[in-house]
Amino acid sequence: MPTWVITDATTIDGSSIDLEIDDGRISRLEPAGSIDPAANSDSTHYDADGRLVTPPLSEPHVHLDATLTAGEPTWNESGTLAEGISVWADRKRSLEADDVKDRAERAVEWYAANGVTRIRTHADTTEETLTGLQALLELREEVADLVDLEVVAFPQDGIFTDESHEDLLREALELGADVVGGIPHNEHTREDGVASVELAMDLAEHYGRPVDLHIDETDDPGSRFTEVLASEAIKRAIGDRVTASHTTAMHSYPNSYAAKVTSLLADSGVDVITNPPDNAVLQGRYDDYPRRRGHTRIDELQAAGVTVGLGHDSVMDPWYHYGCADPLDAAFVLLHYAHMSGRGDVEVLWEMLTTANASVFDASEYGLVDGGEGSLVVYDAPDAFNALRTRAPRTLVLREGREIARTEPASAQVVREDDGESVDKPIDFQR
Numbered sequence: 443m444p445t446w447v448i449t450d451a452t453t454i455d456g457s458s459i460d461l462e463i464d465d466g467r468i469s470r471l472e473p474a475g476s477i478d479p480a481a482n483s484d485s486t487h488y489d490a491d492g493r494l495v496t497p498p499l500s501e502p503h504v505h506l507d508a509t510l511t512a513g514e515p516t517w518n519e520s521g522t523l524a525e526g527i528s529v530w531a532d533r534k535r536s537l538e539a540d541d542v543k544d545r546a547e548r549a550v551e552w553y554a555a556n557g558v559t560r561i562r563t564h565a566d567t568t569e570e571t572l573t574g575l576q577a578l579l580e581l582r583e584e585v586a587d588l589v590d591l592e593v594v595a596f597p598q599d600g601i602f603t604d605e606s607h608e609d610l611l612r613e614a615l616e617l618g619a620d621v622v623g624g625i626p627h628n629e630h631t632r633e634d635g636v637a638s639v640e641l642a643m644d645l646a647e648h649y650g651r652p653v654d655l656h657i658d659e660t661d662d663p664g665s666r667f668t669e670v671l672a673s674e675a676i677k678r679a680i681g682d683r684v685t686a687s688h689t690t691a692m693h694s695y696p697n698s699y700a701a702k703v704t705s706l707l708a709d710s711g712v713d714v715i716t717n718p719p720d721n722a723v724l725q726g727r728y729d730d731y732p733r734r735r736g737h738t739r740i741d742e743l744q745a746a747g748v749t750v751g752l753g754h755d756s757v758m759d760p761w762y763h764y765g766c767a768d769p770l771d772a773a774f775v776l777l778h779y780a781h782m783s784g785r786g787d788v789e790v791l792w793e794m795l796t797t798a799n800a801s802v803f804d805a806s807e808y809g810l811v812d813g814g815e816g817s818l819v820v821y822d823a824p825d826a827f828n829a830l831r832t833r834a835p836r837t838l839v840l841r842e843g844r845e846i847a848r849t850e851p852a853s854a855q856v857v858r859e860d861d862g863e864s865v866d867k868p869i870d871f872q873r
């Protein structure tokens with residue numbers, strides 16, 4: 443007997459489906475009207491009533507050690523990446539384990555309520571006590587009932603900018619960090635940046651871990667480390683476990699050079715993660731008018747066959763003060779800043795939110811398919827377009843057959859005047 447029977451749900455491509463979940467997996471998936479819930483009286487029946495259903499969402503890039511610290515000790519008034527790093531440098535001196543865990547756990551719960559079951563968080567390893575990293579490693583186990591949490595050993599201030607940073611990075615990996623991080627454009631010189639990419643790849647091979655670098659997160663067209671990362675991935679044949687995060691400098695590269703890097707990325711199998719909320723406010727800060735948008739070349743990368751996912755990056759921290767840990771908010775920002783407002787872009791954005799983001803993780807049984815993991819999200823919206831337009835509430839979130847979150851949509855009404863009488867009229871924002 444299945445655990446769950448979901449009927450009359452609408453998929454991203456507009457199909458109407460029924461499905462059963464048994465023992466944590468999708469055990470049956472049929473056109474709507476095929477499954478009789480009355481025949482499964484011991485199961486929990488959820489009538490989606492035509493609402494959108496998708497596989498679970500993933501967060502491929504966030505900084506949970508810094509989350510919910512916006513304004514501490516000061517707000518980032520210039521809006522630059524550099525001031526964000528400076529504010530964080532002050533705040534991280536007072537990190538304590540409970541402080542990090544309390545804030546990060548709250549953000550994880552926000553993510554789960556928004557339909558996220560996988561999160562990759564970076565943890566700053568240039569904080570000399572590794573308090574934040576160790577707190578997030580502990581939290582990884584404590585939130586295992588909600589999400590798969592991956593922790594990236596991330597040398598925020600650079601690996602070669604201080605003689606202690608390489609040892610701290612290695613210690614973080616020894617302590618159990620899941621992924622090797624780096625930030626070559628924040629090293630002092632081009633040569634140190636290249637060396638930092640090579641070291642990250644050496645460590646990834648030595649420890650058998652994936653690599654996820656903040657890379658070329660600048661408007662400087664002279665910042666050219668993505669070519670090094672892709673080249674190293676090709677030489678070492680490990681592109682399937684390498685992620686290039688941000689690559690915003692590609693926005694400003696000459697077209698001929700951008701085409702070369704795009705081709706290298708496609709050949710390497712390296713995934714790219716763009717981070718719309720942060721890069722919408724961090725990029726172009728040194729420009730006079732016109733100001734560059736600064737997102738990576740999403741359309742060109744996708745046309746070349748590169749998998750491009752999208753992350754939130756920050757939830758209320760010194761780099762981005764806003765956010766509710768909702769990937770749909772990130773997609774909503776991206777569709778404006780990347781000119782992805784066409785009708786055909788709706789499916790592209792959902793592909794990024796679902797399959798592309800999940801590809802960063804070990805998610806081989808991902809997707810609404812017979813035999814796939816019994817994880818899904820139901821939205822209070824009739825289709826993929828309206829769910830994105832309204833960032834619709836997630837009415838049901840299942841993870842491997844277990845309900846991990848639900849939301850009761852708010853009811854809104856306007857008060858109309860009718861023959862001198864006030865009359866409440868319910869409002870439905872869906873179309």
Ligand code: FE2
Nearest residue numbers: 503505656755
């Ligand atoms: Fe980041």
